[in-house]
Structures are given as C-alpha cells and as structure tokens.
Amino acid sequence: MFAERECRGSPEARPQLKCRPLCSISRVARKGNAVTAPFAADLASAGFEVVDAGLPAEQLEALRAAVGPVLAAHPGRGGLRNAANLVPELIPVISGPLKSLARSRLGPNASGVRVLLFDKTAMTNWKATWHQDVTIAVTEQRAVPGWGPWSSKDGVWHVRPPASVLAGMLTLRLHLDPCGADNGPVRVIPGSHLLGRLSDVEVEAAVRRGTTVECVVPAGGVLVIRPLILHSSPPAVVPTHRRVLHVEYAAAPLPDGFEWAEQDGRASVPEAA
Numbered sequence: 001m002f003a004e005r006e007c008r009g010s011p012e013a014r015p016q017l018k019c020r021p022l023c024s025i026s027r028v029a030r031k032g033n034a035v036t037a038p039f040a041a042d043l044a045s046a047g048f049e050v051v052d053a054g055l056p057a058e059q060l061e062a063l064r065a066a067v068g069p070v071l072a073a074h075p076g077r078g079g080l081r082n083a084a085n086l087v088p089e090l091i092p093v094i095s096g097p098l099k100s101l102a103r104s105r106l107g108p109n110a111s112g113v114r115v116l117l118f119d120k121t122a123m124t125n126w127k128a129t130w131h132q133d134v135t136i137a138v139t140e141q142r143a144v145p146g147w148g149p150w151s152s153k154d155g156v157w158h159v160r161p162p163a164s165v166l167a168g169m170l171t172l173r174l175h176l177d178p179c180g181a182d183n184g185p186v187r188v189i190p191g192s193h194l195l196g197r198l199s200d201v202e203v204e205a206a207v208r209r210g211t212t213v214e215c216v217v218p219a220g221g222v223l224v225i226r227p228l229i230l231h232s233s234p235p236a237v238v239p240t241h242r243r244v245l246h247v248e249y250a251a252a253p254l255p256d257g258f259e260w261a262e263q264d265g266r267a268s269v270p271e272a273a
Ligand SMILES: O=C(O)CCC(=O)C(=O)O
Pocket: 001, 002, 003, 004, 118, 128, 133, 184, 185, 186, 231, 232, 233, 244, 246
C-alpha cells in the first residue's frame, strides 16, 4: 500500500543491542494447511525475522503517547509519510536502537532513509495485496537510465531504483501495540526475496507456490523484512490500534548522484549546485 501500489543522541554511544528472536510467528493455514507454531526465521534465507527491540516499557508508552495525537489528527489515514517530521520523539529511536539493529544486519554505515507510521483501526481497516517494496524516496527527480518510473507522493519524489539499491536495504517495523492474528498482521512468503523483482503474473505464481507466514508481533517487537519479500496484510478482524513505526534503512549512499530524501528521520537538504 505505501510501498509499491504501489533510533537523537549518538547511537554509537549506546550499548549494543542484544536482539533476541521472538518465537511468535505462526504459519498461516492456507488451503487447508494446518497452522504450526512457532516459526523461527533466518533473515538471509527467509527474508524476514521478528526480534525484540529491547525498549523499556516506559519508552514504548511514551512513543504511543507521542504518536497518538498525530494519528488522531489524521483520521481515516492508515499511514503517514515523513513521520519523524510529524513526531520528533521518534528520532531517538530511529537513530538509536533501531539503527543499531539495522547496522547489525546491513553494516556499519546503515542509516534510516524513509519513515512511515501506520495505524490499522476500524476507520482505516485496509487490505494490502501481495507486493514487493520497490520504490524509494529521493531528494530530486533526474533522468538516469535504470531509474524509474517516477511519482511524487506528498511532495516527495519516489522512484524505482536499480535492483542493486534494494539489495542493500532493510525495513524495520517497530510494533507499538501487540499485533495478533486478528489485527491484520503482515503476511510474508519466506524466501521470496530471493526471486528478484517479480511481474504481477510472477507474484501470483509465487504466492500460489509459497507458504504464507503470518507475522504476529508483540508490542516492542520488530518485524524485519527485506524489501523484495512478498508481503500483504488482511483487514483486521477485530480492529483496535495496530501502530507501527516503519523505518527503511540503507547500507550506503545512493549511486548516480541521487540522495535519499531522509536521513534518520530528518529531511535531507539537497546540495546546492
Ligand atoms: O502495514 C501493513 O498492513 C502493510 C504495509 C505494507 O505492505 C508496506 O508498507 O509495504
């Protein structure tokens, strides 16, 4: 939906995150398959994992308190772009513990390049169809072979970059509320990130062939996904709040003279010519 249909403070000064895997992912019953749990995922082969962000309960509560009024001011919108601009309290998390987690997977130079905030409620109860995340946000539109198509979303240029850019990215989705099977959780097809960029027909075939895993995540858990993993989400059966801080991290600066639109939640300022 936001994709392709389409952690202030010095992070280095913070203690190294010890992210323990959460055994809270269950295979979804599809076409009569039995539900089995738990499902332990290895990021490299499965394309996703669920870990504990290690945030104290008070910090999670403070984050919920900070995002609540902003989300309430945008009723009916399931997702907000440039989220750290709207909720500056998110920045220490984006440039601190979440960035440490991203760096442990992507390497020492990883930084946050796009921040979204989601809430699936009775008013916003969306369904996301199966897709890969293939667009990124950049500071300006330029005609360069291998980059495109282009679109402008909330005043920010978005583009499909070469596949090599996506290969160096990871999305961390910090759950501020518990997300159970009834809250419209994200579903993934393990291993599908290894298939490369897929056409609509190939997406359908991969979903038919693959096993669907429903990512049930407790409050304070982080769903980590590779951009190319096939994912979707159903409407909530019991809509409450399902608030998620979604941060896309990249291992390196962009090639071909492009610049990421955001750096750890702050809008990038394009260099003067
Ligand atoms: O939060 C969701 O339900 C799905 C979001 C999603 O698919 C995406 O951001 O690409």
